[in-house]
Amino acid sequence: MTVERDNADQFAAYAHPEVLVSGEWLEAHLSTPGLVVIESDEDVLLYETGHIPGAVKVDWHTELNDAVVRDYLDGDAFAALMSAKGISRDDTLVFYGDKSNWWATYALWVFQLFGHADVRILDGGRDKWIADGRPLTTDAPKRVTTTYPSVVRDDSTLRAFLEDTRAHIGKPMIDVRSPEEYSGERTHMPSYPEEGALRGGHIPGAANVPWARAVREDGTFKSRADLDTLYLTDAGLKPGDDIIAYCRIGERSSHSWFVLTYLLGFSGVRNYDGSWTEWGSAVRVPIVKGSSPAGSLA
């Protein structure tokens, strides 16, 4: 059972407008059966300070990752998580979060590894919802435990590993980190000193399009025309391209993965979640430094 889509004009030009909802639409649909709102933030306490009425929290750190191996949870664990959150396989899920939906798109990507069919993003995320004066509550959602099937996680379609990425050199890649990380001046994100790598630079041939360039000041996605300029005209992507996106641990690149896949309509875009924390510490993988994609081989 799929909830009707938001047919707002501002989404019409995107390749898959059905994956976005506006705050206006969501506020009007909060009590629609079959719709579950999911908040996923970088700051894992933010939800507790107030959230969209009825929204459940998905914690990227404790709930989506395996506790031991650097990997996501498996099909059984995902099924158990969905069951505990009161989510059914045919529910329509609307994700939102802080920092222009950075973590919301990350959660959405992980949900897509399990093939949950109807997933959408609240355009503008948490900040715009609040800025627009829409309701928040600290009341815990009341949801009934569901039975969610155990689905084998598909790592072959939307996810790239180091070997895949290495084999992809020469084809289009988007590095969504800051220019300083891309050039190799920095081996970590500003203010994230502990998620560094041993070497700095980027994967040969990768174009640098920092993820946040895809959003406006208010956190909403830029227009189709502006995104076309950013990714096609400036970064040189062409329709039909087979693309891998990466960042530092795969969360910022989930945001770009979302934009490329759903807003611009590229199919088969993969997110390399090992990203720079793996590549920049791996032995004998090629790295280039400097601000151009080809750079100078290090």
Place this chain on the structure above:
Amino acid sequence: MVTEPLSDVLRDIRDGFHELSGNDRLTFLLEFANDLPELPARYAEHPELLERVEECQSPVYIFVEVDDQSVVHVFATAPREAPTTRGFASILVQGLSSLPAAEVLATPDHFPGTLGLNELISPLRVRGMSGMLARIKRQVRERLAAQPE
């Protein structure tokens, strides 16, 4: 367990976290976030006096005073949209303020890692609190060095 040079307030805070489990620990941290005192006017009006804690991804700023009795006063500010960081700042403000300088300096550097939050919040963020503690201690040393003999 080896007795550590930890103030009574910090010890109570740590034990408070240990008595709770899972989500209750997060709620406890949120209470600290909500209790972070506002900056006194002399700092609120002079943000240039404050030191940015670069180890935290959110904009958190601190300032330390050491009075002529060598008692420490810690001030901090962090945005409401960053409750985790606010909570950490609040723990240190409450746990270190009004202590003699020597006791602040004796606080173990690994205190943030002993709160039992690593599994809940990610070690990365907990290390942001370690950055705050290190900067507070450094400021204490600087203030002591600047005091007249």
